[in-house]
Amino acid sequence: MSTYNTIRSSRFCSRSISRHYTHESLRCSSSTAGSSPRTLLSQLFLPTAKEVHEGTSKHTGQSHRLMIRAGLIRQSSSGIFSFLPFGLRSLRKVEKIIDEEMESIGAQKLSLPILLNANSWRQTGRWETVGSELFRLKDRKQSEFCLAPTHEEEITLLVAEEISSYRQLPLRLYQIGEYNHAYGQGRKYRDEMRPRSGLLRGREFMMKDLYTFDKTEEASMNTYEEVVDAYKRIFSRIGLPYVVAEADTGNIGGTTSHEFHFQSEAGEDVVFSCSNCGYMANEERAYGIKAGDLCTRCSADIPITSSRAIEVGHTFLLGTKYSSVLKAEFTPEDPVTPGERRPMQMGCYGLGLSRIVAAIVETSHDEHGIVWPFSVAPYRVCIVPGLKDVKVSDTVERLYDMLNDKKELKGEIVIDDRMGFSLGHRLKDAELVGYSWIIVLGKNFLEGGKIEVQDRKTRQKNYIEIDSVGDYVVNEYS
Ligand SMILES: [Zn+2]
Structure with a gap:
């Protein structure tokens, strides 16, 4: 037989x-x-392969090749991938850990559309500033849309519409890729010039994004700390070493920002760190610093070291950048003038879900294959x-x-x-x-x-x- x-x-x-x-x-x-x-391998869809003859080179890392060989993903077109059953199981496990930690800080899950009207992006000016990475399209009536790379405008408009009093704050809302929907809400799109390294830099990717709304700046800073702590718990539970670096706010805007990284030679980011005071910053933030310089933070005789890293999470304290423009305002408990409305203090927080899975493979493998942490093995x-x-x-x-x-x-x-x-x-x-x-x-x-x-x-x-x-x-x- x-x-x-x-x-x-x-x-x-x-x-x-x-x-x-x-x-x-x-x-x-x-x-x-x-x-x-009982689960029998003969009945599962696990198309493993001996070798992958694709344009993968040394400096793009091993994760892409390994994920294809191990039957976790397949490429559909440049920068766009299907998750196969084993890959999806690991993704789901990361998602579950995130869900539990988001719930622990009182964040509620929702699902925003992928196809977004250009109007709100024009209001914040990002329709022009984001540039060619934004996937743009028109419907049959010539109305302009984009495939969402992020949802600040959408969520701020939603909250502006529904929240009006200090009694309804604080509010923490987040979303994740939902596979049981036909079009997978929570997926995001970015028209990369050169998609590479498989899921590490794709054109379609899965994110967890959390948006927070507070009454005061102080409250939003406390929220920020709480979320950063939740992120630390998420990465600890995944079980791989990670670092947190100070970061620039880029085109998202705001005042305070941090990046979460897995350290990996295949990473595209560079982080600078001081082993004495623990100072850690990404390349843009540490502009002008190079490995071997003395740390200006602690003034100790310790040279700064640099290492390559893969960014897997990013936190931003936004202030009122979006809430002022899009009128996400509330009636305060202590109005200074009658009928006063104050803009909400916002934060936004992203975790690259599909990228985390690829980064795990990138940082945890040997010459025989993938070495999954127990927490997220398929x-x-x-x-x-x-x-x-x-x-x-x-x-x-x-x-x-x-x-x-x-x-x-x-x-x-x-x-x-x-x-x-x-x-x-x-x-x-x-x-x-x-x-x-x-x-x-x-x-x-x-x-x-x-x-x-x-x-x-x-x-x-x-x-x-x-x-x-x-x-x-x-x-x-x-
Ligand atoms: Zn230092």
Whole structure:
């Protein structure tokens, strides 16, 4: 029986009954009462590839090539990508962490349109100042629109319309790419001159953007601090080292701005830092400073060092730049003159969702493939049956169910049942895709009875009694 037929046959019967891996083939058999369906790799859409022959060069980094090889994304056209199921799972995990941390500071989720009328952009002057990176288009009546690269105008007009009193403030609203909508709100567009490095600099990208509205400047500064803290928690939970640098406000405007970066040789940004006082700034902000200069902040005899980085988040304290122009005003509690209206103090805060996923791959891989942090791996465990054997297949199923009972691993396990491929081929694939744990049941298991558990990060193999595998795998990451 060919691999193709095997996969077809297991697909046919997977709908109505539980998926069941057996040693003979990948056929389905009726499930035992109460066992949940198991996730079999033969039934998933994971088009891994040996090599990618695309215009990727050394200085654009490895993430693009790795994400294509590991079957996470495919390019549709220059700078525009499809997320495949495994890539989308990681993206969703990043999104969930962001949602939880946004909720923890009282931010509410909404969804703004992608296609925006030019009028509000004209009011703020950005229709002219943003330039050719803005995707512009006309409808059949010749009205001008743009594909949103950001939503300051849209949200400010919305809030101006609906909020009128100090009693309704503060307000924190955010949005994220929503895949269950036909046109994915939360996606953003930028007509890059030279799209490159895959998702690191694409023309369509996914953002989390938060907008805050406060009564006073002081309150908006407190909000700013709270959001920066929430961002720190988000990156800590993702589990990779990050830095926060002072930044320029650019065409967004405002007074205070910070950037969040993953440090990476493949990054397009440069950050300057002082190891003594912790001062850290991006290139534009630290204009005139170069590596080797002495720090002017702390005046210590410490030279400034520079490193390359990938920007993954950006925070702006906007003041009243948008609220004044677009009349997002409220009646204050303490009016100085009768009928006084004050502009709201605003902040805007972005996280590059699709870029975070690419930046994770860029900063966390080795020559064998991706090394996902446990928090955002597409699946956390891959069980690989090494050979066709009744004892092996029974144990694979028992192990799957035992692991799936752990809350950290529920729905996070796949069985690589593609027995048409050699064990070596499947193990290479497992390292490429980057499951946190790769569990092999082969000759060693049949001879010694213990389970081979490999840590993807260290590539260390340990041989563990079946009853202890679950605790071992979870404890290593708690
Ligand atoms: Zn210093």
